[in-house]
Amino acid sequence: MHGNEPFFTLLFTLVPLILALGAVVSARGATARAWRIGQATTSASVMLAAALLALGLVHGLPALAGWWQSGVLQLCMLALANFIAFVVVRYSATYLQGEPRQRRFVALVQALFAAVSVAVLSDHLLLFLFAWLGISLAMHQLLMFYPDRPRAALAAHKKFLFARAAELCAAAAFLILYLEHDSARISVITAAYAVPGHALSLADQVAACLIGLAALIKCAQLPLHGWLIQVVEAPTPVSATLHGGVINLGGYLLLLFSPLLLQSAPAQALVLAVAGVSSVLAALVMMTRVSVKVRLAWSTSAQMGLMLVEIALGLTELALLHLLAHSCYKAYAFLSSGEAVAEDLLRRQAPARSPSPGQWLTAFLISAALVSTVVVLARSLSTSPAFAAYSPWVLVTLALSVMLAERRSERSAGALGSFLGLAVLVVLAYVGLKTLFVTLLPATGRSVSPWADLWVSVLFVLLFAGYWLQRHGLHYRASQTLNRYCYAGFYLDEWVTRNTLKLWPHALPGRIKAKQHHTVSRGSSL
Numbered sequence: 001m002h003g004n005e006p007f008f009t010l011l012f013t014l015v016p017l018i019l020a021l022g023a024v025v026s027a028r029g030a031t032a033r034a035w036r037i038g039q040a041t042t043s044a045s046v047m048l049a050a051a052l053l054a055l056g057l058v059h060g061l062p063a064l065a066g067w068w069q070s071g072v073l074q075l076c077m078l079a080l081a082n083f084i085a086f087v088v089v090r091y092s093a094t095y096l097q098g099e100p101r102q103r104r105f106v107a108l109v110q111a112l113f114a115a116v117s118v119a120v121l122s123d124h125l126l127l128f129l130f131a132w133l134g135i136s137l138a139m140h141q142l143l144m145f146y147p148d149r150p151r152a153a154l155a156a157h158k159k160f161l162f163a164r165a166a167e168l169c170a171a172a173a174f175l176i177l178y179l180e181h182d183s184a185r186i187s188v189i190t191a192a193y194a195v196p197g198h199a200l201s202l203a204d205q206v207a208a209c210l211i212g213l214a215a216l217i218k219c220a221q222l223p224l225h226g227w228l229i230q231v232v233e234a235p236t237p238v239s240a241t242l243h244g245g246v247i248n249l250g251g252y253l254l255l256l257f258s259p260l261l262l263q264s265a266p267a268q269a270l271v272l273a274v275a276g277v278s279s280v281l282a283a284l285v286m287m288t289r290v291s292v293k294v295r296l297a298w299s300t301s302a303q304m305g306l307m308l309v310e311i312a313l314g315l316t317e318l319a320l321l322h323l324l325a326h327s328c329y330k331a332y333a334f335l336s337s338g339e340a341v342a343e344d345l346l347r348r349q350a351p352a353r354s355p356s357p358g359q360w361l362t363a364f365l366i367s368a369a370l371v372s373t374v375v376v377l378a379r380s381l382s383t384s385p386a387f388a389a390y391s392p393w394v395l396v397t398l399a400l401s402v403m404l405a406e407r408r409s410e411r412s413a414g415a416l417g418s419f420l421g422l423a424v425l426v427v428l429a430y431v432g433l434k435t436l437f438v439t440l441l442p443a444t445g446r447s448v449s450p451w452a453d454l455w456v457s458v459l460f461v462l463l464f465a466g467y468w469l470q471r472h473g474l475h476y477r478a479s480q481t482l483n484r485y486c487y488a489g490f491y492l493d494e495w496v497t498r499n500t501l502k503l504w505p506h507a508l509p510g511r512i513k514a515k516q517h518h519t520v521s522r523g524s525s526l
Contacts, residue, residue: 004062005064005065006066008061008062008065008070009065009068011048012052012065012066012068012070012121013066013068014048015045015082015121016114016117016118018041018044018045019045019110019111019113019114019117020110020111020114021041022037022038022040022041022110023107023108023110023111023114024107026103026106026107027107028103029103031102034103034106034107035089035093035102035106037106038089038093038106038107039089039090039093041110042085042086042089042090042110043086045082045086045113046079046082046083046085046086048082049075049078049079049081049083049117050079052070052075052078052079053076053078053079056070056071056072056075057072057075057440061075067122067123067124068121068123069122069123071442072440072441073255073256073320073441074120076324077323078121080245080324080328081117081120081245082113083328084113084241084244084245084327084328084331085109085113085245087240087335088109088240088244088245088331088335089109089110091237092105092106092109092235092237095235095236095237096237101145104141105145105237108138108141108142109142109237111134111138112134112135112138112139112142113245115131115132115135115138116131116135116245116249118131118134119131119132119135119249120252122186123185123186123187124184124185124186125174125177125178125185125186126184128174129167129171132167132170132249133167135246135249136163136167139159139241139242140156140159140160140163142234142241142242143155143156143159143231143234143238143242144156145234145235146234146235148509149233149509150508150509152230152231152233153506153508154230154497155226155227155228155229155230155233156227157500157504157506157508158226158230158496158497158500159227159231161500161504162217163217163218166213166214166215166217166250167214169210169211169213169214169217170210170214172207172210173208173210173211173214176203176204176206176207176210177189177204177260179203180201180203180204186256189260190256190257190259190260191259193259194259194442194445196445200260200263200264204264205266205267208261208263208264208266208267209264209267209270211254211257211260211261212254212267212268212270212271212312213270214250214253215250215251215253215254215271215308216250216270216271216274216275216308218247218249218250218253219247219248219251219275219301219304219305219307219308220247220300220301221274221278221301221304221305222274222277222278222282222301222490223492223493223495223496224496225282225301225492226489226492226493226496226497228242228297228300228301229294229297229298229301229489229493232293232294232297236293236334236335236337239293239296239297239334240330240331240334240335243296243297243300243327243330243331243334244327244328244330244331244334245327245331247304248304248307248323248326248327250308251304251307251308251311251319251323252323254271254308254311255311255319258311258314258316261312262312262314262446263446267312268312268449268452271308271309271311271312272455272456275305275306275308275309275312276305276309276455276456276459278301278305279301279302279303279304279305279306279309279459279463280302280305280459280462280463280466281486281490282299282301282302283299283302283463283466283467284463284466284470284482284486285487285489286298286299286302287467287470287471287486288470288486288487292337293337296330296333296337299330300326300330303322303326303330307319307323307326309456310322313391313448313449313452313453314385314389314444314446314447314448315386315389315392316441316444317386317434317438317441318386318434318437320441321433321434354471355405355406355472360401360405362404363400363401363402363403363405364397364401364405366400366404366420366423367396367397367400367404367423368401370400370423370424370427371393371396371397371427374427374431375387375393378431378435384438384443385443385444386434388447389448389453390453390457391454391460394457394461395460396426398461398463398464400426401464402464402467403419403422403423404419404420404423407419469482469483470482470483470486
């Protein structure tokens with residue numbers, strides 16, 4: 001037992017406690033005071049979280065402290081969540097000036113990230129579940145920041161129902177695991193599955209599938225994705241909070257219980273099938289969208305699907321790297337969406353020249369040669385199963401092929417040498433960061449299934465084919481049909497919305513006509 005465990009237990013407790021106290025105080029008093037308190041508490045929490053992460057990386061923390069876990073996964077998620085909270089509150093203090101319910105907003109943001117901090121640190125099933133419920137309820141209130149908008153109300157209603165379904169799945173899985181292990185400590189449960197040769201019972205298999213289903217619902221995978229697209233009606237800081245700090249918790253749940261998931265073939269198959277198809281379809285639909293925020297929302301659904309696929313393949317280090325990078329990028333993308341609109345308009349003014357078949361072939365051969373060389377070197381220097389899967393290399397090869405082939409377009413003109421240098425940097429950065437996270441996380445000890453690897457590789461090839469048809473082959477009839485279905489989102493959300501409202505009707509606010517609103521406002525001012 002670590003001699004300073006009570007002290008570190010107090011430090012871990014301080015992170016959510018500071019934010020929770022800030023939420024209570026911010027809800028009362030003047031608006032300016034609420035913003036000052038919010039900025040102070042998020043600054044304190046992010047500095048404390050960063051200090052704990054630094055101590056964890058040098059092995060200066062006990063593995064367990066009270067009801068808290070202090071592994072690299074937990075500390076990275078804690079630092080990420082509090083960094084997003086700090087950025088969102090700082091940005092919102094200016095962005096929401098003049099808006100009503102500002103005190104309510106800043107209090108809810110602090111309460112939400114206090115619950116996130118509890119969830120990512122928790123070592124108890126019940127504590128984790130209650131924190132997850134608190135996150136969802138606080139997020140629901142933020143999504144209803146404009147309660148008179150019908151689309152916002154509909155999205156919040158659907159998210160509320162789907163979140164309860166995910167929590168019921170998680171609760172059922174947790175109950176099964178508790179009965180199987182006679183312990184509610186998450187560390188005890190996951191350690192049991194980390195032992196080589198552990199045979200799963202039928203109850204274990206059911207629990208793994210329920211956890212996988214909960215993660216799929218929480219990560220807005222098709223067809224339960226519509227609410228994520230429609231919540232762009234909420235203020236931009238709310239979107240940044242959701243996409244940068246909340247929706248990733250489905251992936252965290254799967255990472256946390258990855259020792260169980262990676263021994264359950266049915267659970268792996270469920271995640272690979274649903275998340276894999278969702279990732280491809282969402283990426284194709286994203287290409288048809290004009291609104292920047294809607295494109296970002298579809299991108300989140302696709303990225304979450306890819307992250308879940310990485311976990312199901314056993315590439316937990318790649319999934320954690322993906323999660324951290326996606327959170328920071330998506331929060332930045334939403335908060336800077338105003339500038340993104342102008343940049344996108346300028347980019348669209350320049351027509352693209354489609355590469356010739358020879359240019360595509362040359363780009364593919366160069367990319368394949370570069371990636372193959374790196375694969376050989378990586379496998380000769382490391383015996384880690386993290387480099388054994390072929391599907392990530394297939395994705396890197398196809399992405400580099402697109403970048404090199406389209407270098408002569410008006411949108412991205414440049415010489416081959418500069419683009420080749422960029423491609424080398426991309427591959428080296430990928431290998432270097434992946435190697436770093438392999439050393440930080442405990443080894444899974446699981447080899448990648450050849451069939452799962454082949455399935456994911458096929459999906460990446462189909463994604464590339466869909467990209468080419470939408471970008472360079474719209475003159476083909478098949479491409480026009482695909483584009484029409486992509487533009488409609490494959491009609492999945494309409495079907496889900498219709499059945500959801502049949503199952504659980506919800507009265508939506510009436511839409512106020514602009515002319516009527518102007519007349520009422522003018523009459524009230526007289």
